[in-house]
Amino acid sequence: xxxxxxxxxxxxxxxxxxxxxxxxxxxxxxxxxxxxxxxxxxxxxxxxxxxxxxxxxxxxxxxxxxxxxxxxxxxxxxxxxxxxxxxxxxxxxxxxxxxxxxxxxxxxxxxxxxxxxxxxxxxxxxxxxxxxxxxxxxxxxxxxxxxxxxxxxxxxxxxxxxxxxxxxxxxxxxxxxxxxxxxxxxxxxxxxxxxxxxxxxxxxxxxxxxxxxxxxxxxxxxxxxxxxxxxxxxxxxxxxxxxxxxxxxxxxxxxxxxxxxxxxxxxxxxxxxxxxxxxxxxxxxxxxxxxxxxxxxxxxxxxxxxxxxxxxxxxxxxxxxxxxxxxxxxxxxxxxxxxxxxxxxxxxxxxxxxxxxxxxxxxxxxxxxxxxxxxxxxxxxxxxxxxxxxxxxxxxxxxxxxxxxxxxxxxxxxxxxxxxxxxxxxxxxxxxxxxxxxxxxxxxxxxxxxxxxxxxxxxxxxxxx
Amino acid sequence: xxxxxxxxxxxxxxxxxxxxxxxxxxxxxxxxxxxxxxxxxxxxxxxxxxxxxxxxxxxx
Numbered sequence: 284x285x286x287x288x289x290x291x292x293x294x295x296x297x298x299x300x301x302x303x304x305x306x307x308x309x310x311x312x313x314x315x316x317x318x319x320x321x322x323x324x325x326x327x328x329x330x331x332x333x334x335x336x337x338x339x340x341x342x343x344x345x346x347x348x349x350x351x352x353x354x355x356x357x358x359x360x361x362x363x364x365x366x367x368x369x370x371x372x373x374x375x376x377x378x379x380x381x382x383x384x385x386x387x388x389x390x391x392x393x394x395x396x397x398x399x400x401x402x403x404x405x406x407x408x409x410x411x412x413x414x415x416x417x418x419x420x421x422x423x424x425x426x427x428x429x430x431x432x433x434x435x436x437x438x439x440x441x442x443x444x445x446x447x448x449x450x451x452x453x454x455x456x457x458x459x460x461x462x463x464x465x466x467x468x469x470x471x472x473x474x475x476x477x478x479x480x481x482x483x484x485x486x487x488x489x490x491x492x493x494x495x496x497x498x499x500x501x502x503x504x505x506x507x508x509x510x511x512x513x514x515x516x517x518x519x520x521x522x523x524x525x526x527x528x529x530x531x532x533x534x535x536x537x538x539x540x541x542x543x544x545x546x547x548x549x550x551x552x553x554x555x556x557x558x559x560x561x562x563x564x565x566x567x568x569x570x571x572x573x574x575x576x577x578x579x580x581x582x583x584x585x586x587x588x589x590x591x592x593x594x595x596x597x598x599x600x601x602x603x604x605x606x607x608x609x610x611x612x613x614x615x616x617x618x619x620x621x622x623x624x625x626x627x628x629x630x631x632x633x634x635x636x637x638x639x640x641x642x643x644x645x646x647x648x649x650x651x652x653x654x655x656x657x658x659x660x661x662x663x664x665x666x667x668x669x670x671x672x673x674x675x676x677x678x679x680x681x682x683x684x685x686x687x688x689x690x691x692x693x694x695x696x697x698x699x700x701x702x703x704x705x706x707x708x709x710x711x712x713x714x715x716x717x718x719x720x721x722x723x724x725x726x727x728x729x730x731x732x733x734x735x736x737x738x739x740x741x742x743x744x745x746x747x748x
Numbered sequence: 749x750x751x752x753x754x755x756x757x758x759x760x761x762x763x764x765x766x767x768x769x770x771x772x773x774x775x776x777x778x779x780x781x782x783x784x785x786x787x788x789x790x791x792x793x794x795x796x797x798x799x800x801x802x803x804x805x806x807x808x
Binding site: 495583585586588589590592593596604607608611616617619620621623624625626627628632633634635636637638639640641642644685697 | 757758761762765766767768769770773776777778780781783784785787788790791792794796800801802803804
């Protein structure tokens with residue numbers, strides 16, 4: 284029986300291609316056909332690199348025919364948020380301005396590593412302008428649309444990544460997370476996302492936002508695929524000043540390890556405020572499945588979120604200062620106005636935010652002496668409607684944009700590894716953060732895998748794809 | 749009514765940094781700056797030891 288690549292996971296595709304049950308070219312053509320058929324509804328792709336993908340796939344098929352090992356991601360189609368450099372494309376980073384950049388001469392490190400493992404790049408994905416976004420909306424390219432309800436947000440800023448994986452156009456995508464931009468689209472689109480430890484994966488040749496907090500990472504519809512992609516991308520890289528020199532620590536072989544000995548706690552206080560009933564329900568399901576009864580308080584989480592906000596707006600302003608002077612009318616006005624304000628925050632306040640970060644890190648590392656995993660909501664609610672400005676919680680109107688990332692920001696602020704796991708509530712899914720100590724992606728992924736095996740976490744199939 | 753000092757501040761910093769701020773953008777810039785300063789105040793009022801190192805990343 285010939286397998287249908289539309290229905291296969293990344294690991295199943297790699298096995299079928301390596302075993303010559305499927306050709307990499309056939310898998311690639313199937314992915315390109317899915318994109319052609321469905322992306323008009325999702326608006327997730329801004330560039331489809333069809334010719335490059337076909338050439339890569341043919342090279343993989345030729346290598347297999349010649350008896351060479353094709354790699355653990357043989358023939359697996361993937362796509363990247365359009366802030367990754369892709370050779371021959373301008374790295375637009377969701378902006379109009381960057382379209383005038385010279386064409387990239389070399390791929391981002393993570394694309395090179397995915398392709399070295401046999402994966403096939405099929406395109407670049409929609410995103411919020413310059414990654415300063417939690418909605419997945421984009422004034423230049425139009426919004427990416429939620430695969431479970433096209434009238435709703437994907438979440439940002441890696442919105443196209445969430446839509447393309449959740450909408451089953453590709454089994455794997457890459458995105459970036461500065462304050463929540465992997466975890467938020469994972470939550471809204473009902474997929475798994477990994478934000479690794481700060482410094483774990485190279486950011487070389489990706490367009491930055493906030494150097495202090497920028498992370499890159501993968502999205503997938505199951506934990507095994509997430510781990511496969513993560514393993515393929517690990518390793519030092521002198522081209523990223525923040526990239527760790529730690530040796531590669533593969534996790535794929537560890538996923539099935541028993542989690543019975545792990546100490547799991549629920550994040551209380553700040554993380555239980557400003558949440559809608561669906562977020563409460565999702566965290567409760569995870570807590571019950573993991574027998575987590577202990578609640579811990581992460582001290583000063585609200586201040587951590589405030590400090591993350593200050594550092595983000597000022598480092599972002601610094602990055603874009605010259606573009607603000609020369610091309611202010613070519614920005615999304617909302618992004619421009621936030622960046623202009625960021626340029627005006629006095630320097631001592633930014634320095635204090637970085638000093639607070641050091642203090643807060645020490646406090647949270649202390650917690651990890653008696654806890655292995657912390658669970659917290661990924662978003663306060665399921666995906667809001669596109670264009671929605673406020674939501675009502677307990678009779679109080681709250682601004683949507685300002686509140687989507689309130690539970691993710693205090694975590695990425697100190698670079699902790701997190702797996703966002705999708706809880707398949709009806710009619711819309713929502714994510715939960717599985718948070719571990721620095722460099723313990725293995726623990727977060729093992730817990731996510733256990734939740735998946737128990738049927739608590741799962742990427743639901745959209746009705747239309 | 750006296751002018752809001754934040755408007756003067758926006759004018760001064762805008763000029764010092766050569767940032768163009770059109771009248772139509774000013775309310776949104778000001779609103780964003782008010783949010784940033786409110787959140788920065790939350791950090792500012794938290795006492796830290798003088799010896800606290802910032803957490804920015806650098807290795808010689």
